[in-house]
Amino acid sequence: MATKKTEIKNATTPEKIEDAKSRMSTISTVHGDHYKTFLTEKYKNRPKWQKPNPKEFYSLIPGTVIKIYIEEGQKVKSGDLMMVLEAMKMKNKIYFSMDGVVKKIHIEENQKIPKGHLMIELK
Amino acid sequence: MSLKRKILELQKKREKVLQGGGEKAIEKQVAMGKMTARERIITLLDENSFHEYDLFVEHEARDFDMDKKTLHGDGVIIGTGTIYGAPICIYAQDFTVAGGSLGLMHARKITKIMDHAMKMRVPIIGINDSGGARIQEGVNSLAGYGEIFYRNTIASGVIPQISVILGPCAGGAVYSPALTDFVFVVDKISKMFITGPEVIKTVLGEEISMEDLGGARVHSEITGNAHFFAESEIECFDQIKKLITYIPWNNSQKALAFEPKAPKIDQYKIDEIVPGNPKEPYDVRDVVRALTDDSDFFEIHELWAANIVIGFGRLDGQTVGFVCNQPLVLAGVLDVDSSDKAGRFIRYCNAFQIPLVTLVDLPGYLPGVDQEHAGVIRHGAKILYAYSEATVPKITVILRKAYGGGYIAMNSRHLNADFVFAWPGAEIAVMGPEGAANIIFRKEIMEAEDPEKMRKQKVKEYKEKFANPYVAAAKGYVDSVIEPEETRKLLLHAIEVSKNKVDRKPIKKHGIPPF
Numbered sequence: 001m002a003t004k005k006t007e008i009k010n011a012t013t014p015e016k017i018e019d020a021k022s023r024m025s026t027i028s029t030v031h032g033d034h035y036k037t038f039l040t041e042k043y044k045n046r047p048k049w050q051k052p053n054p055k056e057f058y059s060l061i062p063g064t065v066i067k068i069y070i071e072e073g074q075k076v077k078s079g080d081l082m083m084v085l086e087a088m089k090m091k092n093k094i095y096f097s098m099d100g101v102v103k104k105i106h107i108e109e110n111q112k113i114p115k116g117h118l119m120i121e122l123k
Numbered sequence: 124m125s126l127k128r129k130i131l132e133l134q135k136k137r138e139k140v141l142q143g144g145g146e147k148a149i150e151k152q153v154a155m156g157k158m159t160a161r162e163r164i165i166t167l168l169d170e171n172s173f174h175e176y177d178l179f180v181e182h183e184a185r186d187f188d189m190d191k192k193t194l195h196g197d198g199v200i201i202g203t204g205t206i207y208g209a210p211i212c213i214y215a216q217d218f219t220v221a222g223g224s225l226g227l228m229h230a231r232k233i234t235k236i237m238d239h240a241m242k243m244r245v246p247i248i249g250i251n252d253s254g255g256a257r258i259q260e261g262v263n264s265l266a267g268y269g270e271i272f273y274r275n276t277i278a279s280g281v282i283p284q285i286s287v288i289l290g291p292c293a294g295g296a297v298y299s300p301a302l303t304d305f306v307f308v309v310d311k312i313s314k315m316f317i318t319g320p321e322v323i324k325t326v327l328g329e330e331i332s333m334e335d336l337g338g339a340r341v342h343s344e345i346t347g348n349a350h351f352f353a354e355s356e357i358e359c360f361d362q363i364k365k366l367i368t369y370i371p372w373n374n375s376q377k378a379l380a381f382e383p384k385a386p387k388i389d390q391y392k393i394d395e396i397v398p399g400n401p402k403e404p405y406d407v408r409d410v411v412r413a414l415t416d417d418s419d420f421f422e423i424h425e426l427w428a429a430n431i432v433i434g435f436g437r438l439d440g441q442t443v444g445f446v447c448n449q450p451l452v453l454a455g456v457l458d459v460d461s462s463d464k465a466g467r468f469i470r471y472c473n474a475f476q477i478p479l480v481t482l483v484d485l486p487g488y489l490p491g492v493d494q495e496h497a498g499v500i501r502h503g504a505k506i507l508y509a510y511s512e513a514t515v516p517k518i519t520v521i522l523r524k525a526y527g528g529g530y531i532a533m534n535s536r537h538l539n540a541d542f543v544f545a546w547p548g549a550e551i552a553v554m555g556p557e558g559a560a561n562i563i564f565r566k567e568i569m570e571a572e573d574p575e576k577m578r579k580q581k582v583k584e585y586k587e588k589f590a591n592p593y594v595a596a597a598k599g600y601v602d603s604v605i606e607p608e609e610t611r612k613l614l615l616h617a618i619e620v621s622k623n624k625v626d627r628k629p630i631k632k633h634g635i636p637p638f
Contacts, residue, residue: 014395014405017404017405017406017451021404027454027456029454029486029487033555033557033558034402035402035450035454036402036404037404037450037451037452037453038451038452039453040428040452040453041344042344042345046491046493047493048493049493062326087326112326112327114327114329
């Protein structure tokens with residue numbers, strides 16, 4: 001993070017800009033035009049989008065896994081109870097939103113998981 | 124008892140309270156690299172100008188053995204003083220007294236000085252250094268916070284409100300700074316967050332330091348919660364003092380005018396800063412400095428969303444707010460953060476009668492899934508809303524590129540700008556020449572014997588015909604195509620003739636801006 005401040009601070013006056021160009025990146029904006037410019041750390045660290053897989057179930061909130069009601073290989077139906085996740089002082093019941101067979105369980109009871117953690121995969 | 128003895132008694136009482144949390148607590152404060160609350164106020168304000176009130180206020184808490192505890196001043200100092208002669212109301216939380224924790228009387232003192240600032244129509248400065256709510260006082264401390272937030276909101280746009288974070292400011296307490304106009308932070312001293320590292324560790328099992336979670340750098344570079352970053356408390360106070368010189372005391376006055384000064388034209392040669400090729404970067408702040416009195420530019424949010432530059436400068440002694448695309452960073456695009464940053468600043472200037480000068484050079488909005496999903500539509504709309512509703516003099520100078528939606532957003536004539544000037548190198552068009560030629564001449568390019576040659580030729584044709592300021596000038600969207608050297612003269616003139624501007628919008632309770 002510290003580099004950004006110095007980069008931006010130092011790059012002033014046309015001569016210094018020439019000098020700073022070697023440290024710049026190229027950015028594509030609308031309609032594929034390319035520009036030489038500094039990137040911000042926030043831009044460099046922006047989340048990359050991935051197509052969601054409906055058979056993978058991720059946690060929507062950080063919390064503790066209280067109980068898991070299914071086993072690997074088990075057939076499940078939409079509406080079946082998957083687990084209880086305690087988060088924000090609430091015991092949240094998590095249900096399946098589709099039919100399938102449990103391929104893999106990535107969590108254990110009493111495990112603390114962050115938001116966006118892969119919990120269950122269906123075949 | 125004679126009056127003399129009574130005076131002596133007063134002096135003794137004062138002395139006792141002025142010790143704050145006592146020697147040990149003060150030693151601790153100093154060991155953390157922090158000044159004490161009183162030192163801070165005295166350093167910030169004009170010499171001998173500070174007068175303190177509510178020195179003898181005491182808390183009324185009875186539970187948890189609180190009745191046996193004396194908390195000097197209840198952990199906060201309030202008073203009035205001046206900065207360069209400008210009247211100021213100020214409060215500073217005293218971390219040496221019960222960790223600066225906020226109880227009922229502590230909050231009462233703060234709301235009292237806020238109410239005073241509102242009555243007197245003078246700026247209020249709050250120095251935050253507090254462990255948070257005083258748990259022993261329970262719901263009373265929550266009430267205290269709420270009463271502060273309410274006043275922050277009511278005072279918003281009436282008097283300048285400045286928050287200085289010189290220690291922890293956590294949980295609900297962060298909302299007071301968030302509601303104020305300008306937030307100042309100091310490296311390694313300021314810490315702001317809603318839920319601290321402890322809670323995050325308990326809930327998530329993740330370990331993060333206070334600094335990485337909500338330190339000064341985080342809020343100056345990533346979140347945008349802080350407007351000014353300083354390496355030390357002294358530097359921070361200098362920044363506050365400088366800010367005070369640019370802004371009016373309240374919304375019914377103008378900022379004090381200074382002695383007019385010429386820009387340093389030897390250092391900032393206005394016709395040499397901007398390269399002819401629209402894809403070449405430069406530092407737009409140099410253009411600002413080539414225009415302002417004494418080439419002085421006081422930048423706000425320097426480290427956050429640096430693809431747009433905002434701040435104050437003076438033209439002929441008068442404060443002006445600058446909003447400029449910055450080709451040096453992310454090619455100067457508009458995105459979620461830069462729209463947020465500019466939108467709020469435009470509204471600030473409008474609320475406090477500060478004319479706006481907009482320098483335009485942007486390729487448009489930033490493409491990307493992350494931007495779309497972060498709501499660039501809603502955030503981008505803030506800039507349009509802010510410009511459209513602003514009734515202060517609004518002057519635009521198009522330095523180079525002004526493409527598509529970005530052109531409209533940057534205080535175009537269509538959003539009711541008062542003056543729109545363009546430099547001869549300006550390209551005002553629906554999009555960049557390459558993109559436009561590819562779409563318009565798609566068939567010709569595809570069917571040509573040598574498509575690449577045809578493409579180049581068509582791009583050239585388009586550039587010659589449309590990549591200039593004259594198409595827009597022919598419709599009156601640009602008032603005047605000017606030489607860079609003429610810019611300052613025209614800005615001074617535009618502000619001069621806008622002094623009696625009247626722009627009455629329909630009467631309404633308030634608009635519904637996209638926030």
